[in-house]
Amino acid sequence: MIPAKFDYVRADSVERAIQLLQESDGEGKLIAGGHSLLPLMKFRLTEPGLLIDISRISELKGVRKEGDRVIVGAMTTHREAANDPVIKEHIPVLAEAARQVGDIQIRNRGTVGGNIAHADPAADLPAAAIVLDAELTIQGEDGEETMSLDDFIIGPLITMMPENGVVTNVTFAIPPSHAKSTYLKYFHPASGYPVVGVAVVAGTDSDGKIDYVKVGITGAGDMVFRAEAVEQALMGQVPSESVIDSAAGLAAESADMGSDLFASEEYREQLCKIYTARALKTVLL
Structure with a gap:
C-alpha cells in the first residue's frame, strides 16, 4: 500500500491554494487532515501529482x-x-x-x-x-x-x-430553543464507521405536540438522507412509544439501502428503524 509519486507544497492562504490548483492542470489535490485522501492514495484509487496542504491556513x-x-x-x-x-x-x-x-x-x-x-x-x-x-x-x-x-x-x-x-x-x-438533539450509531468495530448513524433534532409545543423534527441518516445508503416520511408521520403528534415506533418504521423509505460483507440491505433497513426509534425516544420521551 504505497502511493504513487507526488509533489507536496504548503499553501499559506486560500488564494495561494486556488492558484496552485489552477497551475496543477487538474493534478492537484487539497489535503488537510488526510484521513480520507491518504487511504485512497495508498490503494492507488487516486493518484494526484501534487498535494496542496491547507491545514495551517x-x-x-x-x-x-x-x-x-x-x-x-x-x-x-x-x-x-x-x-x-x-x-x-x-x-x-x-x-x-x-x-x-x-x-x-x-x-x-x-x-x-x-x-x-x-x-x-x-x-x-x-x-x-x-x-x-x-x-x-x-x-x-x-x-x-x-x-x-x-x-x-x-x-x-x-x-x-x-x-x-x-x-x-x-x-x-440553529434549531429552535425548545428542540433537543442526539446522534446514535451502530458502527463497524474495526473502523468505527457507522453502519447506520441517526441524527435527530426534535421538540414539542406547549400542548405537548411535536412541532419540530428532523431525522438524518448516514451509513445506510449511497448518501446521507433525511428520513422525511418519519418526520411527516410525527408532526403534530403527541410523542409516545407507539407513535415513535410506528413512525420509525418508515425510516428506510427515503433511500436504497447499501449492502456489503458486514451488513445486508435488510439488516441496514432494520437498523435504520431501530436507531431512529431510539434517537427519537431519547429526545422526545
Whole structure:
C-alpha cells in the first residue's frame, strides 16, 4: 500500500491554494487532515501529482455565531468541534457526532470541512449536518459561492465541488430553543464507521405536540438522507412509544439501502428503524 509519486507544497492562504490548483492542470489535490485522501492514495484509487496542504491556513479555522447560524471553519478539527462552547450550546448534535468520529488520532487531525466535503456515505458528520440545514461556503477562481448540503452531495464521493475550489467554512442553522438533539450509531468495530448513524433534532409545543423534527441518516445508503416520511408521520403528534415506533418504521423509505460483507440491505433497513426509534425516544420521551 504505497502511493504513487507526488509533489507536496504548503499553501499559506486560500488564494495561494486556488492558484496552485489552477497551475496543477487538474493534478492537484487539497489535503488537510488526510484521513480520507491518504487511504485512497495508498490503494492507488487516486493518484494526484501534487498535494496542496491547507491545514495551517488560519482563516479556515475557528467557530462563531452569526444571527441564526453557527459558522465553523473548514479546518476545525473533530476534537475542536466536539469541545467548542458555541457548538455545544447552539448545535450540540454536531458536537455529539464529532465525538464519535473514528478514534482519538482521527479526531485530532480530521476536519469538519474535509469530512463533509469528501461525501463519504459512511461519514458521521453529514447526518448532523443535514438536520442542521448545513451550507458550504466555497471560494474559487470566480469568487465565493454558498451551496446547501443537499445540492453539494450528488453521489457517493461525488460532489459539486469546483475543480479549483476550496471549502472555507460550513454553516449550520440553529434549531429552535425548545428542540433537543442526539446522534446514535451502530458502527463497524474495526473502523468505527457507522453502519447506520441517526441524527435527530426534535421538540414539542406547549400542548405537548411535536412541532419540530428532523431525522438524518448516514451509513445506510449511497448518501446521507433525511428520513422525511418519519418526520411527516410525527408532526403534530403527541410523542409516545407507539407513535415513535410506528413512525420509525418508515425510516428506510427515503433511500436504497447499501449492502456489503458486514451488513445486508435488510439488516441496514432494520437498523435504520431501530436507531431512529431510539434517537427519537431519547429526545422526545
